[in-house]
Every structure is written in structure tokens, then in C-alpha cells.
Amino acid sequence: MQALLSFDKAPPFAAPLRFFLTAPLFALLAGVLLLVEGESMFASRWTPGLLAATHLVTVGFMLQVMLGALIQILPVVAGANLRHPLVVARWLHGGLSGGALLLAAGFQFGQPTLLAAAALVLGASIAMFLLVTWRALAGVPSTSPTIRGLKFALFGLAGAVALGIVLALALARGWAVPWQALTDLHAAWALGGWAGILLAAMAYVVVPMFQLTPGYPARPSWWLPRVMLGLVLSWTLAVLFEWPLAIRLLQGLTALAGIAFAALTLRLQSQRRRARADATYRYWQLGLFSAVFGLFLPLTATVWPALAELPGFSLVVGILLLAGGFMSFIVGMLYKIVPFLAWLHLQNTCGGQAPNMNRLLPETAMQRQMNAHALAVALLLAAVVWPWLVRPAGAALALAGGWLFYNLWGTVGRYRRHLAKVVAA
Amino acid sequence: MTHPKSTHVVDARYMEPPEPFVHTMEMLDTLKPGEKMLLLLFREPHPLYKVLRQNGYTYDTELVSDGTFEILIWR
Numbered sequence: 051m052q053a054l055l056s057f058d059k060a061p062p063f064a065a066p067l068r069f070f071l072t073a074p075l076f077a078l079l080a081g082v083l084l085l086v087e088g089e090s091m092f093a094s095r096w097t098p099g100l101l102a103a104t105h106l107v108t109v110g111f112m113l114q115v116m117l118g119a120l121i122q123i124l125p126v127v128a129g130a131n132l133r134h135p136l137v138v139a140r141w142l143h144g145g146l147s148g149g150a151l152l153l154a155a156g157f158q159f160g161q162p163t164l165l166a167a168a169a170l171v172l173g174a175s176i177a178m179f180l181l182v183t184w185r186a187l188a189g190v191p192s193t194s195p196t197i198r199g200l201k202f203a204l205f206g207l208a209g210a211v212a213l214g215i216v217l218a219l220a221l222a223r224g225w226a227v228p229w230q231a232l233t234d235l236h237a238a239w240a241l242g243g244w245a246g247i248l249l250a251a252m253a254y255v256v257v258p259m260f261q262l263t264p265g266y267p268a269r270p271s272w273w274l275p276r277v278m279l280g281l282v283l284s285w286t287l288a289v290l291f292e293w294p295l296a297i298r299l300l301q302g303l304t305a306l307a308g309i310a311f312a313a314l315t316l317r318l319q320s321q322r323r324r325a326r327a328d329a330t331y332r333y334w335q336l337g338l339f340s341a342v343f344g345l346f347l348p349l350t351a352t353v354w355p356a357l358a359e360l361p362g363f364s365l366v367v368g369i370l371l372l373a374g375g376f377m378s379f380i381v382g383m384l385y386k387i388v389p390f391l392a393w394l395h396l397q398n399t400c401g402g403q404a405p406n407m408n409r410l411l412p413e414t415a416m417q418r419q420m421n422a423h424a425l426a427v428a429l430l431l432a433a434v435v436w437p438w439l440v441r442p443a444g445a446a447l448a449l450a451g452g453w454l455f456y457n458l459w460g461t462v463g464r465y466r467r468h469l470a471k472v473v474a475a
Numbered sequence: 476m477t478h479p480k481s482t483h484v485v486d487a488r489y490m491e492p493p494e495p496f497v498h499t500m501e502m503l504d505t506l507k508p509g510e511k512m513l514l515l516l517f518r519e520p521h522p523l524y525k526v527l528r529q530n531g532y533t534y535d536t537e538l539v540s541d542g543t544f545e546i547l548i549w550r
Contacts, residue, residue, distance in 0.1 A: 268538050
């Protein structure tokens with residue numbers, strides 16, 4: 051039986067682990083930047099420091115974990131095997147980490163050369179990832195909403211990165227572009243077309259599996275990736291043809307699609323069969339409520355445009371979706387994935403003597419780290435109204451990032467010690 | 476538990492990994508020649524598919540409206 055449990059195509063632990071351990075350091079760095087820069091950072095959505103911190107979170111933290119996890123998870127959720135996962139992981143990890151640092155430095159110091167270099171490095175690394183992933187997925191039939199979602203999400207990632215490159219080069223070269231419309235569109239591709247569809251595709255599998263909820267009903271699951279990508283594509287056309295009314299309407303509909311997914315997930319969670327609320331469940335609750343509020347604002351702005359003109363509107367939406375939403379979903383999943391992988395690799399190596407997953411990463415350590423993250427989200431939101439809170443918010447974000455690293459590093463340490471003990475015996 | 480598709484059913488919808496895999500393997504061991512078993516899950520078990528193929532089993536999967544994947548397995 052144990053031999054059967056090891057499916058030989060699973061990538062080595064090191065392949066995803068390097069992403070999972072680096073990502074928290076980028077969250078920490080974003081916190082440090084807020085701590086150093088202070089209240090001037092929240093003057094508008096366009097301050098260099100805020101653009102730098104946002105991309106430390108989105109590229110350095112979010113994209114890092116999402117792509118690292120995909121390398122690991124594609125064989126499991128789609129039966130698609132990447133060729134040479136360790137080589138891909140090494141190059142991608144270097145490109146994403148270096149690219150995120152270049153991009154943040156380019157924004158922070160207003161250096162056109164750094165921005166252009168970031169566009170090149172990130173563009174090349176992600177293009178390489180898309181190519182190898184596409185080769186692995188191309189022959190796989192879309193037999194589940196998850197596989198369809200993955201394929202659509204990769205398309206979304208390509209769109210988000212292409213727009214990101216255009217914006218970075220426009221900033222570096224001083225091209226005249228409609229900044230607000232293109233930046234909103236970039237965010238729509240990145241958060242809706244890529245991260246949102248990917249989150250849904252993964253949630254279809256991991257929410258019932260880890261939280262013991264009912265499954266996602268089939269029909270809306272099939273439709274969501276299609277609807278989301280269709281909306282973002284239409285939004286792109288509306289920007290190209292400069293139809294402000296259509297842009298507003300599509301923005302509202304995209305938000306509505308996100309709210310529908312979050313509401314459905316909240317309903318499934320309320321029917322879960324696991325009595326105890328663990329860190330993953332709590333993180334997802336925080337993420338889902340933040341996402342609903344964060345999406346409700348642009349939805350309201352569709353019918354009441356004056357709302358979007360209020361100072362701090364974009365900041366609140368960004369904080370709710372990124373720090374409150376996506377970071378929470380991601381950390382919640384990391385807290386299941388990392389101990390599970392450590393356990394699986396131990397199980398495969400030492401045949402049934404692997405320690406309990408809770409011993410690899412204790413629940414209290416996760417809960418305490420989550421408190422720091424929730425505090426960071428609350429302080430960031432409060433700092434929009436009282437900018438003197440930017441520094442404390444940065445400190446909390448840095449603390450949560452550092453603590454996440456400490457927790458994951460501790461799991462890896464326990465994994466290595468157990469492995470060494472078994473090998474020595 | 477029985478099901479219109481088979482009398483040998485593993486309902487693994489509210490089980491944590493690796494329980495669905497373990498229970499499926501145990502039930503496959505009890506099947507007589509010509510019998511089929513049904514696995515119910517809220518996801519497609521690609522690692523299990525691979526093991527089934529390697530061991531000469533055939534499977535047929537249907538996703539039903541409540542999100543259950545009905546996986547019929549036989550040799």
C-alpha cells in the first residue's frame with residue numbers, strides 16, 4: 051500500500067519549497083517599506099513607495115506562491131506532468147525574485163533602467179513558465195472545472211503580464227498612455243483573469259478536501275472561468291475603444307462574479323463537517339469577507355460613480371483584495387500544503403513512520419501568526435483614514451511575514467530532523 | 476451504502492487524504508472478477524487514476540450536478 055501512495059511523478063519537495071520560503075520574505079520587505087516610508091506613502095494610489103510595496107506583495111509574495119504551488123500541484127489536480135520540474139523551479143524562482151526586487155526598486159527610486167530590466171526579467175521568466183505549463187496541459191482534456199479553470203487562468207496570467215510590461219516600459223520611456231484605464235485593466239487581468247480564476251480552480255479541489263465542505267455545484271463551476279475571462283476581455287475592448295460607460299459596467303459585473311464565488315464558498319463553509327475551526331478555515335473566512343467588501347465597493351461605484359472619486363477609494367479596495375483577500379487565501383493554503391508535502395515525502399521515504407501533520411506545524415503557531423496578519427489588515431485600512439498608522443501597519447505586516455517564514459522554516463527543520471533520524475536508523 | 480451504478484461504493488466525499496485512496500485500494504482487493512466499484516469524491520483523483528492504470532484497471536468518471544465525481548472502477 052505504501053508503495054502505491056508514492057506517485058513517482060510528484061516533483062521533489064525542493065521544487066515548490068523554495069517559492070514558499072522566499073514569498074514570506076517579500077511580505078516582510080513590503081512591511082519594512084511601509085515602516086520606513088511612513089504616511090507619505092498613502093497620499094494616493096500612485097506614490098512610488100505604494101507601487102513598490104504593492105508589487106512586492108503581488109509579484110514577490112502572491113505570484114511566487116501561486117507559480118511554485120502550480121509546479122507541485124499540476125500532476126495532482128490535472129494529471130499534467132511538467133518536464134524537469136526542478137530546473138523550471140530554479141530558473142523561475144530566480145527570475146521572479148530578481149524581477150520583483152528590480153520592479154520594486156524601479157518604482158521606489160524612479161529608475162527607468164530598473165523598470166525596463168524588471169519588465170524583461172519578469173516577462174522572460176513568466177513566458178518560460180507559461181510555455182512549459184502549456185506543453186504539459188495542452189494534451190490534457192478539460193474533464194473537470196479545475197482543469198478548465200487552470201487553462202483559462204494561464205491565459206489570464208499572460209494578459210496581466212503583457213499589460214504589466216507595457217505599463218513598466220511606458221513609465222521607463224515616458225510614453226503617453228491612459229494610465230488610470232490601463233492600470234485598472236492590468237489589475238483586472240491580474241486579480242480577476244489570473245488570480246481569481248486560479249483561486250476558483252484550486253478552491254473547487256482544496257475547499258472540500260481540506261475543510262470537509264460539500265463540493266462546488268458543477269454548473270457554476272464550469273461557467274465561472276468562462277464568465278470571468280469573458281468579462282476581462284470585454285473590459286479590454288472597452289478600454290481600446292474608449293467606452294467609459296462600458297468600462298464602468300464591466301467593472302461592476304467583474305466584481306459581481308467575484309462576489310458570487312465568494313458567497314458560494316462562504317455557504318459551503320457554513321455546511322462543513324469539520325467541527326473545529328483551524329487556521330486555514332479562519333484565514334479563508336477573513337479572505338472571503340475581505341473580498342466581498344473589497345468587491346462590493348467597485349460594484350457600488352458602478353451605479354454611484356462619485357464613490358470612486360472619494361480619496362482613498364482605490365487604497366481601500368486594494369488593501370481589502372490583496373492583504374485581506376488573496377494573502378489570506380494563500381497563507382491559509384500554505385498552512386495545509388507545506389505540512390502535507392513534508393508528511394507525504396516522509397511517508398514515502400520512511401514508510402509509515404511519518405509524524406502527525408500537526409506536529410510538523412502546530413496549530414497555535416499558525417493561529418498566532420494569523421492574528422498578526424489580521425492586525426496588519428485592520429491597521430492598513432485604518433491608515434487610509436489616519437495616515438500616521440501607516441508605520442504601525444507596516445510593522446504588523448512585516449511581523450506577519452517574518453512569522454510566516456519562521457513557521458514554515460520550522461516545519462522544514464522538523465522534516466529534515468525526522469528524515470535524518472530515519473536515515474541514521 | 477449502495478448506488479444505482481454499483482453495490483460496492485466508497486463514499487469518500489468527506490474524508491481527508493489519504494483516506495479515500497486507502498479505502499479504494501481496500502475495496503478493490505475485495506472485488507470478485509467482473510465486479511465494479513464506485514468511488515464518490517468532490518475532486519478528480521489523478522494520482523489514483525495513475526495507480527489504477529498501472530495495475531490494469533479501467534475507470535469511467537462522471538461529474539454530477541452537486542459537484543460529486545462518480546468514478547466507476549473495474550478490471
